Amino acid sequence: MNPWLPTSPCTPHHCARHHAPAAGRARTVARLVTGAVTVLAGLLCAPLTLPLGRPARRCLTRLWCRAVIRAFGVRLRVRGTATDGGAQLVVANHVSWLDIPLVAAVLPGRMLAKSDVRHWPVLGPLAARGGTFFLDRDRLRALPGTVRDLAAALRGGARVIVFPEGSTWCGRAGGGRFRPAVFQAALDAGVPVRPVRIRYEPAGPAAFVGDDPLLASLWRVAAVRDLAAEIQVLPPVPAGRHTDRRSLARAVEHAVAPAPAHVLAPAHVQAHASVHVHASVHVPAPRGAAAPGRPAHTAVASDSANRPSPSVHQCASSIPAAASSRRTPS
Known part of the structure; x- marks a missing residue:
């Protein structure tokens, strides 16, 4: 494990445990099969959407991702x-692989992920088909080029989705600092940043942390009788409000930090949501700001799971391209 990569104290043993009612083996298997079939159907039909415009493709992506989420129960x-x-940079806290279809079900766009995600079962093809940017987190020199690619996509009118914590956190006790590298893309492109807050109830089954195997996490999610997810779309941070990536990252981190605990309403809320929640959400205490006084060149682009090297997404420290490839403490 690289000591400079962001990590969290969350582990599957402590954070994925829960006492939620089980769905039963037959229903769990049915959900996994239905989820896989739904993903496959979307992949097979995706080429048919190429002649359509961006608004139509985004609408179909929303419907597809919501169907995938519902298929997993x-x-x-x-x-x-x-x-x-x-165009906007969508920034969310990171709890699980489930965050990927969850955000795309509301704000579909091109995601930034570590290169290993391309080879994941079920989710890998979903990410690749969605135009995901893949970053090799072991090649630090690739990060500045990735940031330039993100900025180019934003200038072209795309929506780009990132998870800048650099690792997954279970959501029980705060989260990680937002690494500033990817925020440079928004500054270079002159586009707003859209903060998004994600919660799950119960928190344990959805948490994909530490060295948790993907298949074990898929089974755990499908095995819960009633797993609720909430995504809160927060007001955007306009372009130009912050002139450097560090202050922009801190501002968005504060916006995404958990609000006071509340109870999710029954399943009749918000007519535009295709599926609803009827369970309460456990919300951790707010986390603090990023520590000041860090080297100006150090930043981390994230879309990563909480496994310093084998993680859900990507995470790497950012330094100028001409500088040494040795990672800088974060």
């Missing part, structure tokens, strides 16, 4: 207004 509630505006 997860109920979704959307809070806030998810407008289908122009």
Whole structure:
């Protein structure tokens, strides 16, 4: 494990445990099969959407991802207004592999992920088909080029989704600092940043942390009788409000930090959500700001699981391309 990569104290043994009612083996298997079939159907039909415009493709992506989420037995509630505006950098806290279809079900766009995700069963093809940017986290020199690619996509009107904590956190006791590298893309492209807050109830089954195997996590999610997910779309941070990536990252981190605990409403809320929640959510205490006084060149682009090297997404420290490839403490 690289000591400079962001990590969290979350582990499957402590954080994935839960006492939620089980769905039963037959229902769990049915959910896994249905989820895989739903993903495969979307992949096979995706080429048919190529002649369509971006708004139509985004609408179909929303429907597909919501169907995938529901197939795994997860109920979704959307809070806030998810407008289908122009280019923006969507930034969310990171709990699980489930965050990927969850965000895409509300704000579909091109995601930033570590290269290993391309080879995941079920989710790998889903990510690749969605135009994901893949970053080899072991090649530090690739990060500046990736940031340039993100900025180019944003300038072209795309929506880009990142998880800048650099690792997954179970959501029980706060989260990680937002690494600033990817925020440079928003500054270079002159686009707003859209913060997004993700919660699960119960928190344990959804948490994909530490060295948790993907297949074990898929089974755990499908095996819960009632797993609820909430995604809250927060007001955007306008372009130009912050002039450097570190202050922008801190501002967005504060916006995404958990709000006071509340109870998710029954399943009739928000007409635009295709699936709803009827369970309560456990919300951890707010986390603090990033520590000041860090080297100006150090930043981490994230889309990563909490496994310093084999993680859900990607995470790497950012330094100028001409500098040494040795990672800088974060």
